[in-house]
Amino acid sequence: MEQHTLERLEYPPVTELLSRHARSELGRKLALKLSPTSAPAVVQRWLDQVRQMRGATEAFGLPPFGGVHDVRDLVRSAVPPAKLEPPQLAELAETLAATAEITAWFKSLGPEYDVLHRLGERLGDHSAVAVEIGRSIDARGQVRDDATPRLARIRASIEEARHHVRVVIDRLLKSAAVQRMLQYPNATFHEDRLVLPLRAEHRGRLPGIIHRSSDSGATLFVEPAEAVALNNTIITLTAQDHEEVSRILWTLTQLVHVNAEAILATLDALAVVDLVVAKVGFANAFRMVCAEVNAEGVVRLRGARHPLLMALRHDAGQPERAFTGVVPIDLRLGEDFDLLIITGPNTGGKTVALKTVGLLALMHQSGLPVPAEEGSCLPVFDRVLVDIGDEQSLQQSLSTFSAHLGHILNTLARATPRTLVLLDEVCAGTDPEEGAALGRAVLDELLRIGCRTAASTHLGALKSYAYGKRRAENASVEFDAQTLAPTYRLRIGEPGTSNAIAIAQRLGMSGRLVSAARGFLDQRHQDMVRAIQGTLDSRRRAESARRQAEQARLDAATRQRQYEERLQALRQKEADFEAWRQRVISLRPGDRVRVRRFDREAVVVRLQLQKQQVVVSSGNLELELPLTEIVPQDG
CATH class of the missing domain: 3.40.50.300 (P-loop containing nucleotide triphosphate hydrolases)
Structure with missing residues (x-):
């Protein structure tokens, strides 16, 4: 559709209104880019999606879009040797996990939502990628200590070395002799090493390495000799930690890269789903x-x-x-x-x-x-x-x-x-x-x-x-x-x-003056006005009849639709009952069921099909119930 037409008819403000009803950035961006099509089949499909989504959301609530992010640029950037950062991987994993929840929402719909099922089928299953990321990256976007056995050993060793350093520093801080030499009674860090703030006049009296002095020169920051080896160990282990984390991130980035095309297709499909949800929200508002x-x-x-x-x-x-x-x-x-x-x-x-x-x-x-x-x-x-x-x-x-x-x-x-x-x-x-x-x-x-x-x-x-x-x-x-x-x-x-x-x-x-003005009107104009007035009554009657006929047609169509909906609902109930009946008559002693009345599980003791009764055991109780009171449990 021509841009001139869209602007003159103020179409962009409509897409802006639509975008407010999107539940994710994916849907919001797609709503703002929405444009008309001239393909009748596409228009029909889009409207069918909206009709069914409207019915589904009224019956079952909205698809769960919490945790969905627009991570398409992130996925495209997952090209080794580049590495995705832990917060990026956490955001991707959260989105893929949310996608699984949305997929489950679609699968829970009945067969009458056929158009929505086709829409939901476009969402890929990337739970394996999400799980793999989750093994190494937590929800806060940090690499887990137990991401690999090697990383777990390294971090345990770092924590142990830090503990020993703290013991050394705490002992020195508690020493009265040392306290008299310090500018203030606290340790501080210099490039990941714990140091003590020694007064300059006590230079050389505390064994260790002077790493730097204050701007005034009054304070020397000394790493105690007893802590040097431990701090060196921490530095070495930290380098190993970074190396192992880098390897983990590279491996996960490679995993995303291999699955990038499928993930991007799913994200695009998620955007379409959210757009349909936004259309429903806009329509309802x-x-x-x-x-x-x-x-x-x-x-x-x-x-x-x-x-x-x-x-x-x-x-x-x-x-x-x-x-x-x-x-x-x-x-x-x-x-x-x-x-x-x-x-x-x-x-x-x-x-x-x-x-x-x-x-x-x-x-x-x-x-x-x-x-x-x-x-x-x-x-x-x-x-x-x-x-x-x-x-x-x-x-x-x-x-x-x-x-x-x-x-x-x-x-x-x-x-x-x-x-x-x-x-x-x-x-x-x-x-x-x-x-x-x-x-x-x-x-x-x-x-x-x-x-x-x-x-x-x-x-x-x-x-x-x-x-x-x-x-x-x-x-x-x-x-x-x-x-x-x-x-x-x-x-x-x-x-x-x-x-x-x-x-x-x-x-x-x-x-x-009014009479004079009417007199100045052209005779042909007056003749035309009279002729037009002469036809209006008959045209109004015809228009009224047309409106009545149209209303009758609409009323008949509404009644027909309501009848078809009731018939469909009845057929669905019959199908559900038949499925339940088949499951009930196939029950055997020992099968697990749920008792509707108490909403609790029980075990079948014996069936009495002629009486339409079943005896079940729940805890220490044996109950004789109508068959309609139980729901067979899958598995």
Whole structure:
């Protein structure tokens, strides 16, 4: 999808909202990179993933993403002779262990979650790598003392040598003679060697090696002679420790390197899983639904809201206002008409209506639910072409109208029958008569191409356009003549009016001036208004009948879906019962079972199948129970 379209329809802020619902950095990054596809099969698969994940999380909770980190760069860097550091290996092991938990979550789902099972199968089993790292690196990112037998011996020897050094130093510190020679009664370290702070005037009186002096020269840091050999031993052992740790890290890095391709594939799959989880969270926060993928090019939006307008209220701490404060619109295309001309006053909601349908189309093709009601459907467009807003090109010294016309010409050159075209104030910005003439020519061409088009205009001459075209229809943004304010509702089948004279009259213009203004209206304009008004009643009745029929269809579809869900649940219960029955009748004395009532294990003593009873032993008790009270234990 073109970047121009994504920016004009404000798609990036939607991915930002989506990313907030990711549970890991993997999912957050993928959400921010999400873009629409024009492949219907891919869109269907993405939406099926969301539907099943929504059901699974409602029934079983979210997949356990705790401990998942984005360690892809770390894995890519695991190329010997480079070595991964202990904290890096600990982070990788934690992520691989968390992956195993997520895999177990998928495996716990029933067969009805077939789409999710296919998603979960992409997660590899890297538990052996995690276990191997865990043998050497602890959860804090430190090499374990027992990582290897050699390291264990080295560290034990270091600890023993340090103990002997402390004994020597403690004995000297307790000596009254030594205490009188010290600057302060504590030992300190110099390059891993314990030294004593000797006053300079006592130089030579404490046998040992002077390693350094203080800046003032008043203090000499002396390693007592009795500790030199022990400290030398510690230094030697520490070097051996570093050597052994380096060997361990190299071995583990090699292990990661060998498995890098498979681990990276699993991490990418984890990102996809988290993206699906984020889509569900986003959908739940804004009460979104998965629109049906329509193969006939039909757009049918019921109760659609602009998600960014909803987000403004939601982020302002008014979650309920996100729904009640944003006026929903109903919009359709592709059934009885392909071109919708939206008219009405400025700031009345025409542009918002265009942006809503465009943005929801992009969301749909990204596998996202949309803020609309059940029964909504959208096609998968090959492209969405838009001309919305003032895009004057300073580089080419084009006027606003020239830039606008340039976008329209580009649209006409690229549109196909599978394209959605959105034109805001088509051919505005020039002489109204010439603009209307150009607008008619452009709309004629879009009808000829057969794409789905929604165009807004305030040009009066274009209001009658749809009445002469078989696949075109009018719509208007509703205006409340009493409050002199737009309601932002979209009324299909009715052209908008400017309401300028009515507004002037309500604001107090004298009847004489109002009559004069009406008299100045072109006769053809007045004839057109009367003709339009004459058709509105019948069109409103037809639209009402269509809505009732559509609602009846949706109600029937809902009942059918509920019936199928109940039937599926019943079949599942029957299958579960049959599986339980087969396990029960195969029980033998000595088999272990769980008693439901007490939630404790017991052992079968004898079966009484004719009485549908079983005698079990639990501790010192023998209980006679109905077969339905026991659950056979595997193994």
